Amino acid sequence: MLDMTTSQKLYALVFHLLFFIFLLPLKITSSQRTEAEALVKWKNSLSPPLPPSLNSSWSLTNLANLCIWDAIACDNTNTTVSQINLSGANLTGTLTALDFAFLPHLTQINLNGNHFGGSIPSTIGNLSKLTLLDLGNNLYEGTLPNKLGQLRELQYLSFFLQQSQWHYSLSAYESP
Numbered sequence: 001m002l003d004m005t006t007s008q009k010l011y012a013l014v015f016h017l018l019f020f021i022f023l024l025p026l027k028i029t030s031s032q033r034t035e036a037e038a039l040v041k042w043k044n045s046l047s048p049p050l051p052p053s054l055n056s057s058w059s060l061t062n063l064a065n066l067c068i069w070d071a072i073a074c075d076n077t078n079t080t081v082s083q084i085n086l087s088g089a090n091l092t093g094t095l096t097a098l099d100f101a102f103l104p105h106l107t108q109i110n111l112n113g114n115h116f117g118g119s120i121p122s123t124i125g126n127l128s129k130l131t132l133l134d135l136g137n138n139l140y141e142g143t144l145p146n147k148l149g150q151l152r153e154l155q156y157l158s159f160f161l162q163q164s165q166w167h168y169s170l171s172a173y174e175s176p
């Protein structure tokens, strides 16, 4: 009996070790790769010229440094992209090629002060951890997607549509 329990414990231990040693790092690496691929795909859709340091750091050959790419910040595990801050970067393009489904851990997106046009994608409504969305001082068209109403964590929202500039500080609004 004692031997069986011991071997069962050993199995459990080996299983856990295998899990942590092999599966977990693989999972982190593949999710970092999909995050990086989504960002690079978007970068390649933007109109040149890009700021040189942005163009060179946002590269799959620089995947190991994803958390210190220009304008990118990671969460406190230093593995997952949580912020994009391209405020005032003078960029021209749209958000069409940015696949938010591959960046589910975003908490802050700041694109204020660029020349982004096109529509605001409804997929932003699936970023359930988003607290700050600043799309102000750009050239977006159309309407604000209803799906943004799903963003329960959102505390700050700013955007520009059809000649109207809107700033909502949701936290201030809720607790004056």
Ligand SMILES: *[C@@H]1O[C@H](CO)[C@@H](O)[C@H](O)[C@H]1NC(C)=O
Pocket (backbone or CB within 6 Å): 047, 048, 049, 050, 055, 056
């Ligand atoms: C980005 O850098 C690549 C070389 O790595 C260059 O070919 C390309 O023209 C640059 N793109 C922009 C928009 O500056």
Ligand SMILES: *[C@@H]1O[C@H](CO)[C@@H](O)[C@H](O)[C@H]1NC(C)=O
Pocket (backbone or CB within 6 Å): 064, 065, 066, 067, 068, 078
């Ligand atoms: C986060 O990871 C990068 C490499 O991707 C490293 O240079 C940096 O020092 C790390 N930061 C922290 C706080 O661990």
Ligand SMILES: *[C@@H]1O[C@H](CO)[C@@H](O)[C@H](O)[C@H]1NC(C)=O
Pocket (backbone or CB within 6 Å): 085, 086, 087, 088, 108, 110
């Ligand atoms: C974003 O970048 C701008 C300019 O570099 C900076 O002023 C701002 O504090 C940054 N952070 C956020 C959360 O927007």
Ligand SMILES: *[C@@H]1O[C@H](CO)[C@@H](O)[C@H](O)[C@H]1NC(C)=O
Pocket (backbone or CB within 6 Å): 048, 049, 090, 092
């Ligand atoms: C901003 O980008 C435009 C092209 O899109 C360029 O002509 C202009 O020089 C840039 N300005 C700055 C301050 O980088």
Ligand SMILES: *[C@@H]1O[C@H](CO)[C@@H](O)[C@H](O)[C@H]1NC(C)=O
Pocket (backbone or CB within 6 Å): 101, 122, 123, 124, 125, 126, 147
């Ligand atoms: C949001 O996520 C749900 C479930 O993952 C998915 O079915 C839906 O297509 C997504 N919506 C958008 C606009 O991406």
